[in-house]
Amino acid sequence: MTLEAHVRVARGGFRLDVALRVPPGSVLAVMGPNGSGKSTLLEVIAGLVPLTAGHVRLGGEDLADAATGRHLPPHERGLGVALQDGLLFGHLSARENVAFGPRAQGVAAAAARSAADALLTDVGLAGHARTRADRLSGGQAQRVVVARAVAARPRALLLDEPFGALDAATRPPVRAVVRRAVARGIPAVVVTHDLRDALDLADVLLVLQDGAEVQRGTPAGVVAAPSTPYVEQVVAGLA
Numbered sequence: 111m112t113l114e115a116h117v118r119v120a121r122g123g124f125r126l127d128v129a130l131r132v133p134p135g136s137v138l139a140v141m142g143p144n145g146s147g148k149s150t151l152l153e154v155i156a157g158l159v160p161l162t163a164g165h166v167r168l169g170g171e172d173l174a175d176a177a178t179g180r181h182l183p184p185h186e187r188g189l190g191v192a193l194q195d196g197l198l199f200g201h202l203s204a205r206e207n208v209a210f211g212p213r214a215q216g217v218a219a220a221a222a223r224s225a226a227d228a229l230l231t232d233v234g235l236a237g238h239a240r241t242r243a244d245r246l247s248g249g250q251a252q253r254v255v256v257a258r259a260v261a262a263r264p265r266a267l268l269l270d271e272p273f274g275a276l277d278a279a280t281r282p283p284v285r286a287v288v289r290r291a292v293a294r295g296i297p298a299v300v301v302t303h304d305l306r307d308a309l310d311l312a313d314v315l316l317v318l319q320d321g322a323e324v325q326r327g328t329p330a331g332v333v334a335a336p337s338t339p340y341v342e343q344v345v346a347g348l349a
């Protein structure tokens with residue numbers, strides 16, 4: 111199913127106005143300086159922040175539409191989310207956190223547990239399935255958050271800096287988990303500060319500044335022809 115949105119939000123003095131279309135099985139990476147509106151965009155799609163104008167559609171269904179006042183609550187959107195304040199249940203184990211969504215959807219306990227263990231193995235945390243979430247390191251917790259986001263077979267993925275706390279060796283397997291989930295035919299929006307994530311994962315890279323699009327294209331195309339000093343600086347950082 112395709113994720114399609116025109117998001118307009120006024121948040122205090124900040125204005126965001128962005129349109130996007132993410133086909134099934136593809137990844138839109140979103141980059142931009144601090145405060146450019148990346149997290150706000152994901153929060154609106156997730157249903158955590160209301161639209162001022164515009165709409166969010168998934169597979170042709172309106173998740174939100176400012177014109178009609180429709181606003182499906184976040185838990186009814188069927189999305190897999192890893193947002194910046196997407197905390198784990200600290201008193202539950204890594205495995206229980208990942209199995210939580212599937213269990214809530216009615217998956218039997220044993221099946222949910224073994225699927226969770228497989229995902230935790232994929233993100234390099236086989237040895238931490240029974241560790242309480244509040245005893246995980248930042249990078250370990252972040253990997254559990256990604257595993258949790260994909261575990262419940264979501265209709266779309268929204269990931270805010272999912273690899274930010276990960277070291278260079280840990281990133282590729284976690285990116286691979288995201289890639290496999292997307293390959294099942296869902297759209298994904300991934301916010302990142304690292305152009306390498308976009309080059310590795312994304313079909314399209316959208317660059318925001320001050321709440322508006324300043325460049326959009328294939329990641330390689332953006333690298334080849336950066337349109338603003340910010341994008342030039344990001345591209346220079348690759349070297």
Ligand SMILES: Nc1ncnc2c1ncn2[C@@H]1O[C@H](COP(=O)(O)OP(=O)(O)OP(=O)(O)O)[C@@H](O)[C@H]1O
Nearest residue numbers: 121122123124142143144145146147148149150151
């Ligand atoms: N809860 C809020 N209430 C009011 N304004 C907010 C709120 N959250 C964010 N903003 C404002 O919205 C603007 C965009 O913030 P947002 O977090 O979307 O940016 P971002 O691109 O994700 O930044 P970063 O790279 O720092 O995570 C900022 O000016 C910020 O101050």
